[in-house]
Amino acid sequence: METPLPTAAAEDETWELRLYVAGQTVKSVTALANLKSYCEQHLKGRYKLEVIDLLVHPQLAAGDQILAIPTLVRKVPVPIRKIIGDLSNQERVLVGLDIRAVECK
Amino acid sequence: MHDALTSFTPHGPQLPKTPTGIDGLDEITEGGLPQGRPTLVCGSAGCGKTLMGVEFLVRGILDYDEPGVLMAFEETADELAANVTSLGFDLQALQDGGKLRLDHVHVDRSEIEETGEYDLEGLFIRLGYAIDSIGAKRVVLDTIEALFSGFPNQAVLRSEIRRLFRWLKDKGVTTIITAERGEGSLTRQGLEEYVSDCVILLDNRVIEQITTRRLRIVKYRGSTHGTNEYPYLITEEGISVLPVTSLKLDHEVSDDIVSSGVPALDEMFGRHGFYKGSSILITGTAGTAKTTLAAAFAEEICRTGKRCLFFAFEESPQQLVRNMRSVNIDLGKHQEQGLLHIEASRPTLNGLEKHLVTVHRLIKDWQPEAVVIDPISNLITVGNIAEVRSMLTRLIDFLKVNNITALFTSLISGRTIQQEMTEEGVSSLVDTWLSVRDLEGVGERNRGISILKSRGMAHSNQVREFLVTDKGIRLLDVVIGPAGIVTGASRLTQQVKEQAEALANQQELERKDRELERKRRVLEATITNLRTEFESVEEELRQINHDELMRQQALRYNRPSSAGTSTPE
The missing domain is CATH 1.20.5 (Single alpha-helices involved in coiled-coils or other helix-helix interfaces)
Structure with missing residues (x-):
């Protein structure tokens, strides 16, 4: 445990991720597939993934200030982070979620 | 206030329009905004874009029973509600009543990481949900360009905004989109004005230290509209647009006569006074007792138990009452009885339009029989001559339509040869024109009064000398040497x-x-x-x-x- 980063402490925490999609669009499906693969790779067993389809629950869009689809929201650990797009760029997703820090232990 | 003004007559089949309910705006747009289509309201800071949007929604709910959605990108719902409370708009109550929905969209670049392709379907869903949940007919998006600061991908954003406009049309909601004015173009992004069906430009300019707000309809697909720049105001009751030349000359006329308050002056008119509802102009050089004549008229109106409104642009009410008491015109008594209201303000206090609105408001509240404005020439200090003239035209029209007798005084410069040309050029607008002037000779100054014109009435052609005595105004008999x-x-x-x-x-x-x-x-x-x-x-x-x-x-x-x-x- 050399890294002093606050997210390092998240090692024991369960990551709560929320992916907002709107129906089964190409972008949504791609995003979900990408996300699952990154999580399995880096956060195996330590994450909880919730997929929200706004076509089914449109009232949930306001809560997380969702405008773009797809949007990935990291609820835990705080602070909340948002990544928009189909998550095709692995590096940027990992930086965005701060997964790198966890990896570098 | 503009009941009489909103009588437009459509010719042939017209584009369906949604009345905004905003004072005067429906008139220059000939019925309102294009129904089920997006309208862009653009302007620089402090023009009242958001206010116009909010008023559009509130009036829609209160006057036309059309629920509305306000999607705010810059202010939170609470801030918005607080900002318009002073105008008497209770957004919270409207929300509770299920007629209005405020949705604050927060866009923060720092929170957002972008990777791969995306679209703004989330925004559409949110808006669609808000519209469907209350059955909204009206939507306001305030200010959509905030999105550009939140999302780095311009290409996606532009195409998505185009799609949004298309989508709003398909939804059939009448939409106002506000936008900041850009350099050399109507909007910063140069996009919204092309996809909107109607563009209203708000302008806030300062001319000689006085702010005047102006509104212009830049485009209106499929409809004619007023093309001028129209002054508008943000008043205690919301936005008020004042069409410059809206009135047709078809008001009712009265055959009744009102006295001038000076019996001998009445004698100079064929029917012993002015027609009720006419406008009277008293011009003269400094110190020719214009105000005294005006006060005598005001007193006469009050004496007969009618209400009179006196706008004093030179003196405070107390000073006016004191000064007039010295010539046996007791205005204070009528003030106490509630028949006379003296509204005193410096002309420079407000822009012309604000003055006009004050006059309109007071007339509406007070319902006077007669209005005195002393003097109109002071308004020159506020605007240029053309503006003053247009304001006075509107004022005189307004008073005539309401059958209110109006008396104006105007100071004219004694040096100009064309003494009988008032600077405001309003003389052609008025029905009766009295000229008071100095008759100078043998080392002294005397006052003379004459009637330059009196429409529809025989009148004396004599120049009568008059005295301002402690018993009032006295006209002397004509002495011919x-x-x-x-x-x-x-x-x-x-x-x-x-x-x-x-x-x-x-x-x-x-x-x-x-x-x-x-x-x-x-x-x-x-x-x-x-x-x-x-x-x-x-x-x-x-x-x-x-x-x-x-x-x-x-x-x-x-x-x-x-x-x-x-x-x-």
Whole structure:
């Protein structure tokens, strides 16, 4: 445990991720597939993934200030982070979620 | 306020329109915004874009029963609600009533990481949900370009905004989108104006330190519209757009007469006063008692139990009341009775439009029979002549439509040769024009009043001298000297001369009377004299007769004693 980063402490925490999609669009499906693969790779067993389809629950869009689809929201650990797009760029997703820090232990 | 103004007549089939309910705006758009289509409202900071949007929604709910959605990108729902509370819009109550939905969209670049392709379906879903949940007919998006600061991918954003406009049209909601004005173009992104069906440009400009807000309809697909720049105001009751020349000349006219408050002045008019609902202009140089004449009129109105509104742009109410008391015009009494309201303000306090709105508001609240504005020439300090003229045109029209008698005073410069041209050029607008002026001569100044015109009424052509005395205004009789009308000291000289002549005549007459009397007395004396003479002669004659008689008697006595000697007779 050399890294002093606050997210390092998240090692024991369960990551709560929320992916907002709107129906089964190409972008949504791609995003979900990408996300699952990154999580399995880096956060195996330590994450909880919730997929929200706004076509089914449109009232949930306001809560997380969702405008773009797809949007990935990291609820835990705080602070909340948002990544928009189909998550095709692995590096940027990992930086965005701060997964790198966890990896570098 | 604009009940009379909103009577437009559509020609042929028209594009369906959604009335905004905003004062005057529906008139220049000839019915409202395009129904079911997006309208762009653009302008620089402080123009009232958001306010226009909010008012559009609130009026829609209150006046036309059309629920609305406000999607705010810049202000939170609470902030918005607080900002418009002062205008009497209770957004919270409307929200509770299920008629309004406020949705604050927060866009923060720092929170967002971008990777791969995306679209703004989330925004569409949110908006769609808000619209469907209350059955909204009206939508306001305030200010959509905030999205550009949140999302780095311009290409995606532009295409998504295009899609949004298309989507709003398909939804059939009448939408107002606000946007900041850009450099050299209507909006910063140069996008919204092309995809909107109607573009309203708001402008906030400062001319000679006075702010005037102006509104112009830049485009309106499928409809004619007013093309001018129209001044508008943000008042206590929301936005008020004032169409410059909206009125047709078809107002009702009255045959009633109102007195000018100066009996002798009334005499100069064929029908002894002004027509009710007409507009009267009093022009004159400084110190020619324009205000006094105006106050006399105001007092007369109040004296007959009617209400009068007095706008004083030069004096405070207290000062006006005090000054008028010195000429026996008691305005204070009428103020207490609630018949007179004096509204005093410096012309520079507000822009012209604000003044106009103040006048409109007070007239609406106060319902006066007559309005006095003293003086209109001071408004020149606020705007340029063209603006003042357009304001006065609108004001006079407004007063005429409401059948309110209006009296204006105007200061004219004594030096200009064209004294009879008022600077505002309103003289052609007014029905009756009185001119008060200095009649200068023999080292003194006197005031003269004349009627330059009086529509629909015979009037005197004389220049009458008048005095402002502690009993009020008094018109003097016309005195004609050898060289025309004489006034002041000349009038006195003339009068003294006439008096002297009269006196001399009188004396001459008396002298002749006395002469006659003397003659009579001489005659009488002579008669007496003659009679006395006659009497003495008569007496002498009688004496002689008597003596003779006596002598003969004596002779007769003596005869018998010497009978025979006497001869028988």
